[in-house]
Amino acid sequence: MTKTYDMVVIGGGIHGAGVAQAGAAAGYKVLLLEKTGLAHATSSRSSKLIHGGLRYLESWQLDLVRESLKEREILLRIAPNLVQLKPFYIPVYRETTRRPWKIRAGLSLYSLLGNFSVNSRFHKLSKSEWALLDGLRMQGLRAVYRYWDGQTDDIKLTNAVMGSALSLGATLKCPASFISASYSNNQFEIHYQDAGGDKQCSARSLINAAGPWANTILSQIKPDTDYLNIDLVQGTHIILDQTPGDGIFYLESPKDQRAIFVMPWQGKTLVGTTETHYQGDPDNIQPLENEISYLLDTVGKYFPMYQRKIIGSFAGLRVLPVGEGPAFHRPRETTLHTDTKLPGLVTIYGGKLTGYRATAQKAVTLARTVLPAQKIRADTATLSLSSD
Numbered sequence: 001m002t003k004t005y006d007m008v009v010i011g012g013g014i015h016g017a018g019v020a021q022a023g024a025a026a027g028y029k030v031l032l033l034e035k036t037g038l039a040h041a042t043s044s045r046s047s048k049l050i051h052g053g054l055r056y057l058e059s060w061q062l063d064l065v066r067e068s069l070k071e072r073e074i075l076l077r078i079a080p081n082l083v084q085l086k087p088f089y090i091p092v093y094r095e096t097t098r099r100p101w102k103i104r105a106g107l108s109l110y111s112l113l114g115n116f117s118v119n120s121r122f123h124k125l126s127k128s129e130w131a132l133l134d135g136l137r138m139q140g141l142r143a144v145y146r147y148w149d150g151q152t153d154d155i156k157l158t159n160a161v162m163g164s165a166l167s168l169g170a171t172l173k174c175p176a177s178f179i180s181a182s183y184s185n186n187q188f189e190i191h192y193q194d195a196g197g198d199k200q201c202s203a204r205s206l207i208n209a210a211g212p213w214a215n216t217i218l219s220q221i222k223p224d225t226d227y228l229n230i231d232l233v234q235g236t237h238i239i240l241d242q243t244p245g246d247g248i249f250y251l252e253s254p255k256d257q258r259a260i261f262v263m264p265w266q267g268k269t270l271v272g273t274t275e276t277h278y279q280g281d282p283d284n285i286q287p288l289e290n291e292i293s294y295l296l297d298t299v300g301k302y303f304p305m306y307q308r309k310i311i312g313s314f315a316g317l318r319v320l321p322v323g324e325g326p327a328f329h330r331p332r333e334t335t336l337h338t339d340t341k342l343p344g345l346v347t348i349y350g351g352k353l354t355g356y357r358a359t360a361q362k363a364v365t366l367a368r369t370v371l372p373a374q375k376i377r378a379d380t381a382t383l384s385l386s387s388d
Ligand SMILES: Cc1cc2nc3c(=O)[nH]c(=O)nc-3n(C[C@H](O)[C@H](O)[C@H](O)COP(=O)(O)OP(=O)(O)OC[C@H]3O[C@@H](n4cnc5c(N)ncnc54)[C@H](O)[C@@H]3O)c2cc1C
Pocket: 010, 011, 012, 013, 014, 015, 016, 033, 034, 035, 036, 037, 038, 039, 040, 041, 042, 043, 044, 045, 046, 047, 048, 049, 050, 051, 176, 177, 178, 179, 209, 210, 211, 212, 213, 234, 235, 236, 273, 315, 316, 317, 318, 348, 350, 351, 352, 353, 354, 355
């Protein structure tokens, strides 16, 4: 007999896990299908920051920054073992383009959007404190600003959110690939494949949280549905065999003035990221030689003493709205896409690790329009996340 769920979620990245948790917390019967492994794709290849996104102020994405700062505070509260506040340093050199007044103005706005909370404080380091910035080039250094943001382990965070979803009654099938769905009589008939072969289930709501595969999923649904035109933009990180300090450095690439992070990661130094248009199969993404040299050149410019020995690298795909010009200035807000011809179908495009909980709540609110009211089981803003 075909199993029936209220909600089937496709994709076990941070968004799919978040929707499974929010759906189960709202009292619904939820199934999540993940084809490879939890956090196997983008959600293990991020910069691992739980942040408001200071750099988004340059493109005036104020709502995104405000919401992300709010979510950062929630995650610091409910997941203290998974999200830690770290000092971020912005050095200003004779030759860098972002001048001290601009950085002060940006940090003041950041603090305002963070409601002037204690975690939104910032200050300019005195020259005597520069010695703390282990290895940073002193020649040409004019000023250094310190502010605070969060760092996490994206894989552990995704696992913890899925763990919470399971404890609220959600079901996980992994590995299990979504194959197709058809909509009729107010519900989706869903075909998927797991180790046991071809399977079928039905649901009133279908949530497409397949990240870079979102439009592939939509092409497998009948009747045909609308989709958004998207660009996939690759971001690469490298891991250097270099013992880091405690802080995270926010640096300006000498090549194109983009912001690059140099951060401690599992006792080594993580550097990222890049923005390279990608047109291939999302399963085949790899760091490129020119991206690696771009990152090494940036590190070498600011940390001339650092070893250039790379012990690891990884690349992930951003899902951005199609647009002209550099990806750096494109909107990073999440888009939740629905189609009146297929009520109950919600597609999540783009987004941030940081905002997964808010995005999941919005997706469940959209799904609710086709679901019966249920007794709420929990509030994800107060539910602790465990790192075990
Ligand atoms: C380089 C880079 C750096 C970033 N840094 C940060 C950061 O520091 N902080 C931050 O807040 N955000 C950051 N982000 C954004 C954040 O990582 C992403 O928004 C988030 O991970 C996207 O998660 P997702 O669940 O939508 O997609 P994904 O994690 O890609 O998950 C999609 C899942 O769907 C599965 N899937 C696909 N097809 C099927 C199918 N047919 N059946 C079943 N499953 C399927 C895939 O296997 C995959 O696991 C970064 C993004 C990139 C690319």
